Every structure is written in C-alpha cells, then in structure tokens.
Amino acid sequence: MEFQDVVRTRKMVRRYADRPVDPAAVERLLRNAVRAPNAGFSQGWAFLVLDTAADVARFWAACSPGDGGEPDAWLRGMTTAPVVIVPLSSKAAYLDRYAEPDKGWTDREEHRWPVPYWHIDTGMASLLVLQTAVDEGLGACFFGIPREQVAAFREEFDVPDTYQPIGAITVGHRTDDEGAKGSPARRARKPLDEVVHRGQW
Ligand SMILES: Cc1cc2nc3c(=O)[nH]c(=O)nc-3n(C[C@H](O)[C@H](O)[C@H](O)COP(=O)(O)O)c2cc1C
Numbered sequence: 001m002e003f004q005d006v007v008r009t010r011k012m013v014r015r016y017a018d019r020p021v022d023p024a025a026v027e028r029l030l031r032n033a034v035r036a037p038n039a040g041f042s043q044g045w046a047f048l049v050l051d052t053a054a055d056v057a058r059f060w061a062a063c064s065p066g067d068g069g070e071p072d073a074w075l076r077g078m079t080t081a082p083v084v085i086v087p088l089s090s091k092a093a094y095l096d097r098y099a100e101p102d103k104g105w106t107d108r109e110e111h112r113w114p115v116p117y118w119h120i121d122t123g124m125a126s127l128l129v130l131q132t133a134v135d136e137g138l139g140a141c142f143f144g145i146p147r148e149q150v151a152a153f154r155e156e157f158d159v160p161d162t163y164q165p166i167g168a169i170t171v172g173h174r175t176d177d178e179g180a181k182g183s184p185a186r187r188a189r190k191p192l193d194e195v196v197h198r199g200q201w
Helices: 004-011 023-033 053-063 073-078 091-098 117-135 147-157
Strands: 045-050 083-088 137-145 168-170
Touching: 004 117, 023 045, 023 083, 023 117, 045 053, 045 117, 053 083, 053 147, 083 117, 091 117, 117 137, 117 168
Parallel strands: none
Antiparallel strands: 045 083, 083 168, 137 168
C-alpha cells in the first residue's frame, strides 16, 4: 500500500469481523512498533499481546469502562476484536538510560525532562501499530484504559510497577459496520492554517 494511502485512510475502527488475525500480521505490527523513534534509544516500552479469546476476555473483564451493567455500543463493538495490544511505557528505563555516561543525568531528576519522553516514544510506537494494521488490510483502534481500571489491569496481567499502560489497541478485520462513531463524526478536522504557524506564531 502506498504510504500516503495508509496515512489518509487510517481511522479508528470500533467493531471487527468474526475472523482471526494472521499471527504473522500481529508479528509485523510489533516488529514495526519497535522501529519507532525513541529518545536515547532507550526503548523503554513493552507490548502486552492478547491474541486468544480467553486472554482478550480477561482484558475486557479487567478494563471495561462503565458500571459493569449492559455494555454500550462502543463496548459491544470493541469486544469483537480478536487481538488487543497494550503498549506500556517505562519512566524508569529513561531515567536509567539518561544516567549513562553519554547522557550524564546521573541525578535521575525528573524535572530535567521537558516532556515525558517515555510516553511520547510509546505513543510513536503505537502509531506504527495503527499504520501497519492499515497496511495489512486490518482495522485498529487506540483507546484509553480508564484510570480506575489500571490497578485491575496490572493485577490481572502481572504488570510490574515500572511499566504504565498508555492505552490499548484493538486489532481485527474490518466489516461494513465500523462500530461506534468516534469524535470525527461530531467535529471537523481543523484547517492547516489554524494549527500551523509559519515563521512566527
Ligand atoms: C491518546 C488517545 C486516546 C484515545 N482514546 C480513545 C478512547 O478512549 N476511545 C475511543 O473510542 N477512541 C479513542 N481515541 C481515538 C480518537 O478518538 C481518534 O483518534 C480521533 O477522534 C481521530 O479519529 P481517527 O483516529 O479515526 O482519525 C484515542 C486516541 C488517542 C490518540
């Protein structure tokens, strides 16, 4: 697929066909994810891959938003995904890496960081997962794990304290029904001139 077509056609898909995803495609999502740029080549990321019905069910049992009552349209669609990938970031990995001699931030002081590079880099890796899914002819959706569900998620999957899920990504084959509509159905893309400042703000 042409790169421009991947960028142009990518959008979040919130309902999937009842069809498994080829493990080779999942492998490629992950191989491309770790090609993402990352500060100091720290690679302070991890990816929890859930690709069996049982493991995906464990994810939704731990992480479903709402009060546990009837699932809404969003959840009914999202739970059809045969694969969930949870990207996690490690602040500790960056503090360790930047304390090395070539970086020299031996005090491991967090205030040195202009923004949290650990989340940025894991986000960049996540975009590569989303774009690779399109290139594989699949659909995917990045979404947040509600704050109040993170402890249950950690507990269910034995996630170490040093890793934080930055969200989760459903992956599957697309159908004509793309599930719950996202925000683009309710608001327009901002024109370039509104967000780009050339030469001066
Ligand atoms: C950090 C982040 C969090 C998001 N959280 C959710 C979410 O919790 N649920 C959801 O359905 N979509 C979520 N999205 C998807 C956005 O709604 C979507 O990317 C945006 O509306 C643009 O639409 P598009 O990606 O389909 O082009 C999230 C996206 C990002 C980058």
